[in-house]
Amino acid sequence: MLHLRLITPPEKTGDVVRLIEGTVGTTHLVVLPGAARDPAGDVVLCDVAREAGDELLSGLQDLDIDGCGSIAVENIDLSLSQRADEAEAEAPGESADAVLWEHLTDATHEESTLSVTYLAFITLATMIAACGVVLDNAILIVGAMAVGPEFGPLAGICTAVVQRAPRLALRSLVALLAGFAVAMAVTVGFSHFMDAVGLFSEAKLEGDRPNTGFIYAPDWFSFVVAILAGAAGTLSLTSAKSGALVGVAISVTTVPAAANAAVALSYGDTRQTWGSSEQLLLNLLAILLAGTLTLLVQKGLWSKQRERLRKTG
Template sequence: MRLVQLTVPTGKRETILEALDEREIDYVLTDEDSNRDYTAVVYFPLPDPAVEPVLDELQSVGVDEDAYTVVVDAETVVSRRFEALREEYENGDVESDRISRQELQAEADDLTPTFGVYAIMTVISALVATAGLLLDSPAVVVGSMVIAPLIGPALGASVGTVIDDEELFKESVLYQILGVVLAIAAAAVFAFIVRTANVVPPGLEIDMVSEISERLTPDLLSLVIALGAGVAGIISIATGTSVALVGVMIAAALIPPAAAAGVALAWGQPSAAIGATALVLVNILSVNLAGLVTLWYAGYRPESLFSLGETEQRLRRRIVALGFIVLVFAVFLGAITYASYTTATFEQNANEEVEQVLAAEEFEQYQLLEFEVVMGDDYPFLGPERVIVTIGGPPDATAPELADVLHERINRHTDESVRIEIRYVTIIER
């Protein structure tokens, strides 16, 4: 429920009151004596879905944008006429649950802080995320998402497109670009300082840190996170519910991958940063794409009917462009996913081959102690480089032909030759 406070322009009192009476809207009228161009202030309660059509109608009869209009939450309204009004406008579909176009624009503006605050909070969240990644701490990484101010710009571009507010659109796009650049740069500088100051163990391999490695080689499931965040964010802001948790979800799609890209750059591995950077870009584009489609589906349109056709064309162009770019990135992520799948399949098959060989009668004196597949450094499409097989056996046991057998059997499952390294461990039983 909303309570609307509206200043009545000189000469428009009767017209406005007649419009409210026709819709059977209860109102309270007070005289205005501030010697301006307004004669009164009218107060009237409305159900959420009625705000936009009523304000549009009042604007059409003479209430321009210079008028003083305030829309605030109303906890309780006791009125038979209000209940009838609610039944008229609330029919249980998506459009009846959303806030007005005017409130949506105000919400989008409020969610975007000033650039100074936005830049500082983005840098802080990137630094915290970088520390969490290097510590391999999921809790710290989640904490970095909470303070990231990304939800406003991420959703503002979609709102600006749908309601034909190009200034909001351009500002949001600029904020998103600068946010990504700031996050990656801050993470790279901080990680470089940490590394050179030996705050982390010397020789730390970032691909051995699970919180980092999973973002250096992203897969197609990452798209689900970004698309879900975009839809959930728009639904939250459009229905006037809390967007705090959804903001964390959007930050989850952007801040940790940006920090991972910065860490890879600080470690002198630009190729390792490719996957994480691609993940950041595809996530931010997916959030915008999901936001555009969801807003249009929810029924948001420009204020002026004359700009509706132009806005629709612009919307289609942007959806097609975003969809195409997301598709290209999806193919890229799909290739990474396929490479990960083939590597996992190779590891499983290679392990089974080793077990079958050692189960043969001629090698039954040996037992498999450890099996490891060492990956190459061709990010983001990682593949097996060598296989380390640790075997235990009795003292003075030798089987030089075992290496040849394992090499031949394991390399059946890969297109490129993989080196086989066998380590013997003497086992003495007493």
């Protein structure tokens, strides 16, 4: 269930209440006349089944409540109410399949912002991966994958394409490209430093690396895994199962490939630099393709679901 807290101008409260009452899957409606001070207006509270949430939010936006008032949405972790159980049963579909497009757009917008924190995470992840490729240490590679924040901008681009949001697409693309550019540049300097203190060496990079050699040798398996991971990651975002993102992060070799390219570049090894760059681009493109197709399928299915919801109402 979702909990909505609305601030509405008095002249629109009646329309809002009628919309909520006419939406299948809503309950626990409360109206507090004149309770809001900034902005001034009435406070309307209600709970709605997740599968009916997108329909209700769209209706509220059509009433311009987001412009002249406020719309706040929270997930309800626990609701002990027979009426809530009945509301969820009335709403067609399953809550796990529901997509809140406004929430997805807002979440990906935040995750795809080029901030100091984002740059710090992707740079640290790339440097950790650099240690992993030189030492041929799979544990460090997995750790670097988990730390890397690059799925946020990738999801932002996919969402922007499906929702036709050019600003989100540009913001996400800038964060993705600038993030990897800064991370790789810093890692080149980090590699020179580690070589100067005797912790990195060209012999280690060029030696037999059974655990990490795949990073600069892209193949069809890399593409297939990235496709599957992109679909899984997108589903985890739309269904609010964020725990699955950890598995997605350690399934694709974006950050390790960037790290290997940076280390190889510091030693002038064009073969590994090019191979790692191919691996990086292959993974990024596969994730973008899978994520966009997954969202398009979900949008198509959810359009049918919303039509059923209207007919039910």
